[in-house]
Amino acid sequence: MTGLPAISSPVTALPEKVIAALRCELDLTPKPGLVDRNNNGAHHDMDHALFMKSIRAITPWLTVFEQLGYRQAFLPAESQLSLLRPAGLACEEAMFSATGQINTHQGGIFSLGLLCCAAGRLAGRKEPLSTTALCQETSAICQGIVARELATGQVTPSAGARLYQRYSLTGARGEAESGFLTVRRYVLPYWHQESGDRQHHNALLRLMAVNADSNLVSRGGIEGLQYVRHSAQQTLMAPWGVAELEEMDRHFILRRLSPGGSADLLAVAMVLADFLPSPPESAFGKIPW
Numbered sequence: 001m002t003g004l005p006a007i008s009s010p011v012t013a014l015p016e017k018v019i020a021a022l023r024c025e026l027d028l029t030p031k032p033g034l035v036d037r038n039n040n041g042a043h044h045d046m047d048h049a050l051f052m053k054s055i056r057a058i059t060p061w062l063t064v065f066e067q068l069g070y071r072q073a074f075l076p077a078e079s080q081l082s083l084l085r086p087a088g089l090a091c092e093e094a095m096f097s098a099t100g101q102i103n104t105h106q107g108g109i110f111s112l113g114l115l116c117c118a119a120g121r122l123a124g125r126k127e128p129l130s131t132t133a134l135c136q137e138t139s140a141i142c143q144g145i146v147a148r149e150l151a152t153g154q155v156t157p158s159a160g161a162r163l164y165q166r167y168s169l170t171g172a173r174g175e176a177e178s179g180f181l182t183v184r185r186y187v188l189p190y191w192h193q194e195s196g197d198r199q200h201h202n203a204l205l206r207l208m209a210v211n212a213d214s215n216l217v218s219r220g221g222i223e224g225l226q227y228v229r230h231s232a233q234q235t236l237m238a239p240w241g242v243a244e245l246e247e248m249d250r251h252f253i254l255r256r257l258s259p260g261g262s263a264d265l266l267a268v269a270m271v272l273a274d275f276l277p278s279p280p281e282s283a284f285g286k287i288p289w
């Protein structure tokens with residue numbers, strides 16, 4: 001698949017929610033080591049404007065992923081990935097051509113593209129969209145991907161495959177195959193503890209504290225990953241705010257560390273959190289009269 005195929009209107013709200021999440025992740029500022037409105041984090045080849053271009057290039061493909069899922073909803077989940085992949089690769093190509101071959105969103109396209117496809121499959125079978133259903137469907141689509149593409153070493157040599165062989169890191173594939181377990185276990189249960197930007201900063205810190213982010217290892221080795229995890233854990237253990245995040249940003253930039261995998265999972269969390277039930281009114285300390 002090269003050019004964009006003819007597409008009709010989206011059948012679910014997922015493509016729209018994904019675009020909103022990508023924009024929200026990008027605009028969230030400060031973000032340690034990552035591109036945001038203040039700076040380019042640990043990156044020399046990309047900035048906020050380039051990310052915006054990348055989001056525009058990705059946008060039409062999200063409906064393609066959703067519609068592939070919708071039309072193939074009754075095919076077994078295990079046959080879906082190979083049918084989705086040509087569109088995923090074409091979307092990556094559109095991103096690379098919009099950014100002058102800079103990798104702004106490869107991980108994001110993979111994780112969020114799968115969620116769009118999962119939503120399409122659920123809608124095609126007239127099943128309601130929920131956090132659990134979307135995660136289960138994504139996991140079903142990706143069953144066996146780590147064993148097939150990383151464990152056998154058959155995948156074309158990618159950063160992810162090398163890191164699996166050396167450190168058993170399963171990266172974006174492992175997260176998707178687990179049905180985004182890191183997000184479900186470490187982020188969503190705490191989503192309504194905060195609101196506004198602080199809600200998203202809290203989620204990003206929680207992700208950085210636990211995520212086996214292969215980006216960090218390919219840039220800074222296992223020590224780089226440990227440094228980021230430790231730094232996020234320490235920040236969460238004391239009162240924190242923008243000043244602490246800016247301090248982390250300075251340290252990550254000095255060490256050239258960019259938690260790109262956690263940025264991708266933050267966007268995944270934003271999409272999934274939209275399906276969480278609203279918190280009970282008492283959670284906002286409402287006076288009962």
Ligand SMILES: CC(C)(COP(=O)(O)OP(=O)(O)OC[C@H]1O[C@@H](n2cnc3c(N)ncnc32)[C@H](O)[C@@H]1O)[C@@H](O)C(=O)NCCC(=O)NCCS
Nearest residue numbers: 088089107110113114158160171172175212213214260261
């Ligand atoms: C799986 C992909 C992304 C391969 O990449 P690679 O081997 O380099 O994997 P790896 O996991 O190391 O990193 C890729 C990107 O994922 C993100 N990432 C890294 N670690 C994590 C993590 N723990 N959790 C989530 N995302 C992560 C980062 O942004 C990183 O740049 C991919 O290019 C691919 O298979 N593309 C084909 C298109 C496709 O199948 N699309 C399907 C859905 S549309």
Ligand SMILES: Nc1ncnc2c1ncn2[C@@H]1O[C@H](COP(=O)(O)OP(=O)(O)OP(=O)(O)O)[C@@H](O)[C@H]1O
Nearest residue numbers: 026034035103104105106107108215260261263264
């Ligand atoms: N705001 C963000 N800033 C930086 N990276 C992000 C951001 N949001 C998501 N990412 C993710 O981080 C990944 C880019 O990371 P990185 O630049 O380390 O990868 P690379 O280009 O493969 O490696 P390198 O730059 O070391 O050659 C993208 O695939 C993207 O999905």
